Amino acid sequence: MAVSGAALAMPSVVRAQDSFWDMFDRDRVLRNVDQNGNTAAAQALIATNEPILSYDTAYNLQLAISQYEPFVAAGGWEETPQEAYGLKLGESRKAAIALKRRLISSGDMAMVESVSDMIDAPADAGIRAFQARHGLVVNGQVDEATWYALSVPAQTRLNQLYLNAQRVQTMAANLSERYVVVNIPAATIEAVAGGMVEQRHTAVVGRVDRATPIMASKVSQINFNPYWxxxxxxxxxxxxxxxxxxxxxxxxxxxxxxxxxxxxxxxxxxxxxxxxxxxxxxxxxEPGAANSMGHCKINFYNPYDCYLHDTPSKALFGENARFHSSGCVRVEGVNQLVNWLLRDNGDWDQNKVDMTFESLQRLDVECKARVPLHTTYITAWANKQGTVSFRDDVYQFDAQGKVTFEA
Missing domain, CATH: 3.30.1490 (Dna Ligase; domain 1)
Structure with a gap:
């Protein structure tokens, strides 16, 4: 989602009592806005089959930089007032005007002729688009995480684009036809083949004091219903x-x-x-429902005793900041990833994986295809339709200016 042009005039301000919104009450606004449709449209902006880590992403980041540079040079977007905190569909507040101008500036809200002080349909769509691009729970409300993300200056975002363009360009040279990427700042996993994402999984990664290490390895074995x-x-x-x-x-x-x-x-x-x-x-x-590994552990050689695994704590996948582990990576929908990793074994399919999970049978299976696995640190990326995504610098590697990482 591209930022608005530096010379683009912002819409004029119309207060709610001076516009046609005074004909409608808040309940009418809520009834007429398709909130689910706005959420689906927001998620469609990021739900492409393009990998976060690829040469195409490096190119898309350069395009994003070319759009952000003149915008930042012209002063960037306006500051979002603290009074915008808590705003959601149907609410009227002076801060809604500044919020709308902020969302228009970053390309999240469509340009309108005038802005009122009510959170209307375009503003609701804009909030949800912004949340999707920043990896936040898409709820249409300026909650704490959304307000803090809105408050990040455009210059900071441009700096992220510069740094991550270098990271992606450097790492893309090491990619094979098929690979798994764990992007730590996004707490997500992508299973990629032929340049396309075939599966995308929400993850829980290491907290700051027990960080998930950045490394490259190959998946070697699946432990079903393991001891921990x-x-x-x-x-x-x-x-x-x-x-x-x-x-x-x-x-x-x-x-x-x-x-x-x-x-x-x-x-x-x-x-x-x-x-x-x-x-x-x-x-x-012992194996079972409470086991910290859940129903499986995905092994790959590394000196950190790190691995991917299932978890009994499924609720954590629904949080904004999924940095709770002691370094290992918990995978939502791990049964699908296991099936993808074992597809070259010839005698495994999704039904067999699911039945083995349910049986609680202890079983170790060697992977015939040693699929490369990369844990990475990408805090900004862009896709070919122009959507630019950002994540927080949880481990402060952006602040340190790190482009490459020790394996």
């Missing part, structure tokens, strides 16, 4: 604390403790205030 061996780092950071707060925590989570000889140990025999002692044991969570 609690990493030593999580025993130190989390598990000892949980046991001090709730002595039944391990039993509730179906986690068993074993010593170096494979003998099961009672939690009651461990001093949970002594971290040095607690980390000497192996902690294993």
């Amino acid at each position: 061996h609690v990493p030593k780092s999580l025993v130190e950071r989390d598990l000892t604390k949980y046991m001090q707060e709730n002595p039944n925590y391990l039993a509730e989570q179906n986690i068993h403790i074993y010593d170096g000889s494979g003998n099961e140990i009672s939690p009651a025999t461990i001093d949970w205030t002594n971290i040095g002692n607690a980390v000497n044991y192996m902690y294993r969570q």
Whole structure:
């Protein structure tokens, strides 16, 4: 979605009481606006089969830069007043005028002859388009995340375009015909073949203090209904604390403790205030609905003990900021991704994957096709229809000016 031209005159201001809107009450506005249609139109802006990471994206970013540069040179978009916070369809407030001008400037709201101080159909569509481009929950309301995204200056967005154009151009040279990309700032996963996205998944990635590492590898194996061996780092950071707060925590989570000889140990025999002692044991969570890996784990070689996996915590996929993990990547709709990764094995289809999930059978399957996997850090990209998407600089790599990353 292109920014408005630098020399384009903004629409005049018409207050609600001076316009035709005074003929209608708020309920009439709500009845006449197709909010679901506006949401669908917003999502269509970004729901293309173009990969985030490709040479085409590098080209599209250059086009976006050519549009943003003169706009920024002319002063960029107006500041969104704090009073715009909370605005939604049917509400009248002076700040709605500034909000509409902001949305028109960034190309999210269609140009109109005049703007009133009511959030009308074009403004509702504009808010939803803006939310879709910024990876936010599309609800048509200027909630906290939307207001903060609106408040980012145009110069900052242009700087993101510059930096990410370099990143994409550099990384695109390493791509093969088929690959998986985890884009950390967007918390999304794309399964790409023949230059087209065949699957796109919402993800949960590492929080700031336990960041998902940036790397390149190849998918090697699928573990169905796996055990989860609690990493030593999580025993130190989390598990000892949980046991001090709730002595039944391990039993509730179906986690068993074993010593170096494979003998099961009672939690009651461990001093949970002594971290040095607690980390000497192996902690294993049994397969099942509560298992932290969910129904599967997707393995690929890396020195970070990082992997993709299912999760029992599905609600997190619906959040704006999906940075909750300890470094591994949780995948929404992981059963479909598993089927895509195993399609060259010849004896797997979606039904077999789903039935294996439901059976709770422990099974390890080697992938005949070692599909390349890239975890990346792209905070700005554009598609061929002109939609420019932005994400927050969660790990502060933009602030550091990083173009390449150590593998």
